[in-house]
Amino acid sequence: MRLSLLTLNIRGMEWGNTTEVRNGILRVCRDEALAACGSYPGVDIFSLHIARPGESVRILPVKMVAEPRCKLSREGSMFPGIVGEMKQAGVGITLALKGSAVVVTESGDEDLICRTGGFIDMSGPASAYTHYSKIFNLVLNARVNREMQKEETQAVDEACRLAGLKLAVYVAEKCAGAAPDSEKIYELPDADPSLPGVVYVMQLLAQNPIVEDFSLYGQMAGSTMIPTILHPNELLDGAVVNFIGSHCAVCSDKQYLYDIQNSPVIEDFFKRHGHTLRFLGVILHNEVVTLQGKIRSGVITAKLAKMLGADGAVLCTEGHGNPDEDIMLNVKNLEADGVRTVIISDELGGRDGKSPGLADWVPECDAMVSVGNTHELLEIPEAMATFIGNERSGEIIRVTDPGRIVMSGNILTQLNYVAGSCAQGGLGHLSARWI
Amino acid sequence: MAYRALHYINQFFAGIGGEDAAGFAPETRTGALGPGVQLQAYFGGEAEISATFICGDNYFATNRDESLALLAVALEQCKPDLIIAGPSFYAGRYGFACGHAIREAGRLLGIPGVAGMSEDSPAVEMFREDGFIVSTGASARSMKSALERMASLAKKLLKGEQLGTAEGEGYFHRRKRANFFMEKNGGERAVDMLLAKITGEAFVSEYTQRIPEKAAPAPRVADLTGATIALLNTGGLVPAGNPDRIEGSAATKFGVYPLEGLSELEAGKVVSVHGGYDTTFCDENPNRIVPLDVMRELEREGIIGKIHDFYYSTVGTGASTSNAEAFGRDIALILNNAHVDAAIMVST
Numbered sequence: 001m002r003l004s005l006l007t008l009n010i011r012g013m014e015w016g017n018t019t020e021v022r023n024g025i026l027r028v029c030r031d032e033a034l035a036a037c038g039s040y041p042g043v044d045i046f047s048l049h050i051a052r053p054g055e056s057v058r059i060l061p062v063k064m065v066a067e068p069r070c071k072l073s074r075e076g077s078m079f080p081g082i083v084g085e086m087k088q089a090g091v092g093i094t095l096a097l098k099g100s101a102v103v104v105t106e107s108g109d110e111d112l113i114c115r116t117g118g119f120i121d122m123s124g125p126a127s128a129y130t131h132y133s134k135i136f137n138l139v140l141n142a143r144v145n146r147e148m149q150k151e152e153t154q155a156v157d158e159a160c161r162l163a164g165l166k167l168a169v170y171v172a173e174k175c176a177g178a179a180p181d182s183e184k185i186y187e188l189p190d191a192d193p194s195l196p197g198v199v200y201v202m203q204l205l206a207q208n209p210i211v212e213d214f215s216l217y218g219q220m221a222g223s224t225m226i227p228t229i230l231h232p233n234e235l236l237d238g239a240v241v242n243f244i245g246s247h248c249a250v251c252s253d254k255q256y257l258y259d260i261q262n263s264p265v266i267e268d269f270f271k272r273h274g275h276t277l278r279f280l281g282v283i284l285h286n287e288v289v290t291l292q293g294k295i296r297s298g299v300i301t302a303k304l305a306k307m308l309g310a311d312g313a314v315l316c317t318e319g320h321g322n323p324d325e326d327i328m329l330n331v332k333n334l335e336a337d338g339v340r341t342v343i344i345s346d347e348l349g350g351r352d353g354k355s356p357g358l359a360d361w362v363p364e365c366d367a368m369v370s371v372g373n374t375h376e377l378l379e380i381p382e383a384m385a386t387f388i389g390n391e392r393s394g395e396i397i398r399v400t401d402p403g404r405i406v407m408s409g410n411i412l413t414q415l416n417y418v419a420g421s422c423a424q425g426g427l428g429h430l431s432a433r434w435i
Numbered sequence: 436m437a438y439r440a441l442h443y444i445n446q447f448f449a450g451i452g453g454e455d456a457a458g459f460a461p462e463t464r465t466g467a468l469g470p471g472v473q474l475q476a477y478f479g480g481e482a483e484i485s486a487t488f489i490c491g492d493n494y495f496a497t498n499r500d501e502s503l504a505l506l507a508v509a510l511e512q513c514k515p516d517l518i519i520a521g522p523s524f525y526a527g528r529y530g531f532a533c534g535h536a537i538r539e540a541g542r543l544l545g546i547p548g549v550a551g552m553s554e555d556s557p558a559v560e561m562f563r564e565d566g567f568i569v570s571t572g573a574s575a576r577s578m579k580s581a582l583e584r585m586a587s588l589a590k591k592l593l594k595g596e597q598l599g600t601a602e603g604e605g606y607f608h609r610r611k612r613a614n615f616f617m618e619k620n621g622g623e624r625a626v627d628m629l630l631a632k633i634t635g636e637a638f639v640s641e642y643t644q645r646i647p648e649k650a651a652p653a654p655r656v657a658d659l660t661g662a663t664i665a666l667l668n669t670g671g672l673v674p675a676g677n678p679d680r681i682e683g684s685a686a687t688k689f690g691v692y693p694l695e696g697l698s699e700l701e702a703g704k705v706v707s708v709h710g711g712y713d714t715t716f717c718d719e720n721p722n723r724i725v726p727l728d729v730m731r732e733l734e735r736e737g738i739i740g741k742i743h744d745f746y747y748s749t750v751g752t753g754a755s756t757s758n759a760e761a762f763g764r765d766i767a768l769i770l771n772n773a774h775v776d777a778a779i780m781v782s783t
Contacts, residue, residue: 115683115710128616153713196633208712249684249710250753264622276630312633314625320753342629344621347642348685348755353612355757356644363646367632369625370641372614375685375755396683396710415614416685416753426621431641433600433615434608 002187003233004093006072006180010100013050013136019174026100028138028171036170037140040159042148044108049139049388051103051122056385059139060119060393062251062419063157063244064104064164065132065258068097069237070172078172079238081218083165089217090233095172095180100136101258102171104164105389106156108143113153116244117396118251118419119389126380126413129421131428132258139388140167154211157245161212165241186233191274196311198277200232200265201301201334202425203317203326204242204255206286214242214255216284223288227301229308230282232266240284242318249396252374252415252422253346255318259425265314265344280308285330287323294326302333310334316344316424320374324359335364342367346422347432349373351401351414357432371423372430374416377401382411438482438593441513442471443506443520443536445529449489457528459491461502463509470582474519477586482593486513488536492528495535502532503539510540517593518566522551522581523558525573534562541565547592551581552607559607567592567606612642647756653777662776665743666694667766669751670717670724670783671709683710684753689762691769695744699728711752712783724781743775751782 008021016027030048037046051057070078075092077084106114120132127133140163144156204214206222213222217239230239242255269279285301288294305313313334317327324345331341345368347357353373377399397417406412415421422430446452446459448469467475467484475484488509495502510518518540520533530552537548548566552559553573562568567588571581584605591598600615601608617624624641631638656662672692673681679690692705700721707714707724722728725746733739747766751759770778 113715115714117684117710150715153715196630198629198633211713247709247711247713264620265625268623268626272626272630312629314622314629316625321751340629340632342625342632344625345642347612348753349612350755350757351687354610355755356647357612357642358644359647359756361644361646366643367628367638367640368642369621369628371621373612374753376614399682399685400680401687414685424621426623426625429616429618429620430614431617431621431624432612433602433641435598435601435611435613 001090001231001233002185003090003237005184005186006093006095007098007182008095008175008178009098009181010136013052013100013138019171021175021178026097026136033167033170037163037167042145042152042156042159043142044145045143046163047141047143049141051137051139051388053122053134053136055122057122058119058384058387059103059105060389060397061105061114061116062103062118062120063106063116063160065256065420066102066164066168067258067261068100068102068168068171069261070095070169070176072176076237078169079165079241082215082241083162083169086217089239090231090237094237095176097172097175100138101132102164102168103132103137103139104142104160105139106142106144106160107390108146109149109390110146110392111150112392113149114246115249115396116246116251117249117393117417118244119397119417120419121380121384124381125378126418129415129418129430132420138167138171140164141388153246157243158212161243186236186270188273188279191278195276195278197280197309198269198312199280199283199305199308199310200269201283201285201313201315201330202235203285203287203315203323205318205323206288211245212243214240216240222286223293225286227283227285227297227304229304230284232270232279232282235260235263235282236266250416251419252417253318253320253424255423255425256420259420259423259427262427264426265316280310287318287326289322294329297326298329298333301330302337305334305339306337310339312340314342314344316426318424320346320348321359328360328362328365331365332362342369344369344371344424344426346371346424347373348375349432350375351377369426370432371426371428372415372421373432374422376415377404378413378415378418379406379410380413382409437480438516439485439513440482440517440519440589441510441515442467442474442484442487443518443533444469444471444487444489445532446489446491451489457491457493459489460494461488461490461505463488470578473582474586477583478590481590485515490532492532495532496528499535503535506536506539507543510544515546517546517589518548519585519589520548520550522571522578522585523556524571524575525553525556527557530556530558534558534565537566538562549585549589549592551585563607564609569606656777659739660737661740663741663743663774664730664739665770665775665778666725666727666730666746667778668724668748668781670781671707671750672705672721672724672748673708675704675706677708681708681748681750683708683750686750686754687758689747689749689766691745691747693744694727694742694746697727698731700725709750709752709783724783726779743773
C-alpha cells in the first residue's frame with residue numbers, strides 16, 4: 001500500500017472571494033464554504049469564524065478538530081463511507097493543509113444538554129498546552145435547534161460531524177491546484193526480518209452501543225467492533241473518524257481526528273521502518289464498558305499482535321477510568337505473549353498531584369510515557385475578546401479551589417478542559433514528573 | 436534583607452562530642468555553627484543562618500516531644516523563613532531527628548524544609564513528603580557537595596523560584612506529580628522507550644504506580660426484612676440548582692440529600708450534573724439512578740426493613756482515585772454510624 005501525501009504549509013488565514021491558497025495564505029470564501037457544509041434539521045444555522053494563533057479568542061465546546069484533506073487521485077477517497085465514496089483509504093495521492101484545522105463548535109444549547117467541556121484559547125496561558133492553539137483554525141459554529149437538541153442529541157452531533165468533515169474536504173479540494181510545499185511517501189517495503197517487528201495498538205472509546213464514538217469506513221465501530229488490523233496508511237488517511245460528541249466534559253485526553261491524521265507514533269514507526277524496526281501494522285481496539293467485552297477485545301488484540309509476529313507494541317488509549325482497565329489488560333496479555341509494551345497515557349493525579357494517576361495497574365506495566373496530569377489547575381482570563389461557541393458551557397470549565405487565590409479578571413480551570421492538552425496519541429509535549 | 440534560616444544539627448557536627456555526648460540536651464545558639472558555616476558561605480549573602488538548634492541524637496530519640504517543644508520555642512524566637520537540617524547522610528537517629536524537625540517547622544510555621552540524606556537512609560521514606568530531602572552520599576565525605584546542593588535548593592525555595600523535577604533538583608521526590616514540557620513529543624518518546632525495552636537497553640518509565648488494593652466484597656445480608664438499606668450513586672444526582680456545586684467531572688466532593696417522607700424522586704426537583712453520559716433518561720425519571728420508587732415498594736411489602744433517610748451522590752467521571760477513595764471511606768463511616776446494613780451503589 002502506497003500513499004503519497006502532498007502538503008501545503010498554511011501560514012495565514014483570511015476571508016476571500018474564492019477559497020484558495022496563495023503564498024501560504026489560505027483564503028476562504030465564507031458563503032461557498034458554508035454551502036459546502038450542507039443543511040440538517042438539527043442545526044438552525046452554521047456560521048464560520050477564523051481563529052489565528054496569538055489572537056484573543058476562546059472556542060468552547062470543541063466537538064471536532066480535523067486537518068483539511070482531500071484526495072488528488074482517482075484512487076482512494078477521503079473519509080470513505082461517510083462523506084467520501086466507499087473506497088480503499090490510504091492509497092493514491094492525498095493533499096493535506098498543514099498548520100490549519102477545521103474546528104467544530106456549537107451554540108444555542110441554552111439548556112446545556114451537550115455538556116461538552118473542551119476549549120481552545122488562541123492566546124494566554126491555556127494556549128501553551130494544546131497544539132490547536134498554534135494552528136490557523138477555521139471554526140464552524142453550529143447553532144443547534146433547541147428542540148432537536150433536547151430530543152435528538154445524537155442527530156445534532158451527527159450534523160456537526162458531517163458538516164465538519166465536508167468542510168475539511170471542501171477547503172482542501174479548493175487548494176488542489178496549488179504547488180505543494182512537500183511530498184512524502186508512506187509505504188512499508190520489506191524490511192530485514194532480523195529487525196524487531198512492532199505494532200501500534202490504538203484504543204478508542206466505545207462507551208455506548210447506540211452512540212457513534214468512532215467509525216471505520218463509515219460503519220459505526222464503537223462497541224460493536226471486534227479489534228481489527230489496519231494498514232497505518234488507512235489510519236492516516238481518514239478510514240477512522242472519531243468525534244467528540246455530547247456529554248464529554250473531559251476533553252484533554254480524547255482522540256480528536258486531527259491527532260489520528262497526524263499520529264506521531266505512526267510517523268516515527270515509518271521513519272524507523274527498515275532501519276531499527278519493522279512496522280507491522282495498526283491494531284484498532286475498542287474500549288467497551290462490559291467486562292466480557294473488555295476481555296474479548298483484549299484476547300483478540302493480543303492474538304492479532306502475535307499473528308503479525310510482533311516483538312513490541314506502543315499502546316495508546318482514549319479517556320481514563322474504565323479504559324485504564326483495557327490498557328492494563330492489553331499490557332498483561334501482550335507481555336504474556338512475549339510482546340514488549342510501552343503505553344501512552346495521561347494521569348489523573350488530583351489537583352495536588354498526589355493521587356495514583358490510573359484507575360488500575362499491573363506488574364507487567366513497566367514502561368509508560370506520561371502525557372501529563374490532567375487534573376492540574378490553570379488560571380486563565382475570565383474572557384477573551386472574542387468568544388465562539390456556547391457561552392453557557394463556560395460554567396463547565398470553571399472550577400473553584402479553596403487553596404488558590406485567583407487574580408481578579410481570571411478564573412480557575414483544570415487542564416482536563418483544555419482540548420487536546422493531554423492527548424494520548426502523543427502529539428503534545430506535556431508530561432508529568434515527580435516533584 | 437537576607438532571608439533567615441534555622442539550622443538543625445546534632446551534637447557531633449556541633450563539635451560537642453560523639454556517641455559519648457549523644458545525650459546532649461537541646462540548645463539554641465545564635466548564628467551558624469559547624470557545617471552551617473560553609474552552608475552560609477554558599478548562601479552568598481542572600482540568606483543567613485540566624486540560629487542553630489543543637490540536639491543530641493539519643494536525647495532526641497528518647498525525648499522526642501520535649502525536643503520538638505524546645506524546637507518550637509527556637510522557631511518562635513528566630514522566625515525563620517526556612518529550616519535546614521543536617522545533612523545526616525546515612526545516619527539513622529540523626530536522620531529521623533532531621534525529618535521530624537522539618538516536619539514540625541512546616542506544621543507550625545508553614546515554612547519549607549531542606550534536609551540531606553543518602554538514598555538508603557530509612558528516614559527518607561518516612562519524611563520525603565514533609566520537605567525537600569537532598570540526595571547525598573552515605574557519609575560526611577560527601578559533605579561539600581551535599582551542602583552546596585542543599586544551599587542552592589534552599590535559595591530557590593526562599594526566593595520562590597520555579598523548581599524543576601525532583602531528579603533535576605537533586606532531592607527525593609515528595610510523591611507528587613507536576614507537569615513539564617518535554618523536547619520530544621509523547622509519540623517519539625514512546626517509540627524510543629519501546630526500542631530500548633526490546634533491545635534490552637536501560638530506559639526509565641515516565642510513571643509507575645502501586646497496584647491498587649482490591650476490596651473484598653462484604654458478606655451478604657442474611658435477613659433483608661430487618662435491614663436498613665442506603666442508596667448511593669456516582670451518576671451526579673443532586674437537587675435542582677446543585678446546592679453543593681458538585682463538579683460535572685473530576686469531582687472534589689460528594690453530597691448528602693434527604694429521602695425522608697418521599698415516595699419517589701420527582702423529575703425536575705432532582706437532576707443529574709454528570710458530564711460523561713446522556714442524562715436525558717435520568718432527568719426524565721431520577722429514580723432510574725436512585726431507585727427510590729421501587730425501594731419504597733419493597734419497604735411497604737416488608738421485603739426490606741427500611742430505606743436510609745439520605746442518598747449520597749457524586750460524579751464518577753474524571754475523578755482522581757484518591758478523591759474517590761476518600762469519598763468512599765467518609766460515606767462508609769457515616770453509614771456505619773447510622774447502622775445501615777447494606778447499600779445499593781449505582782454507578783453510571
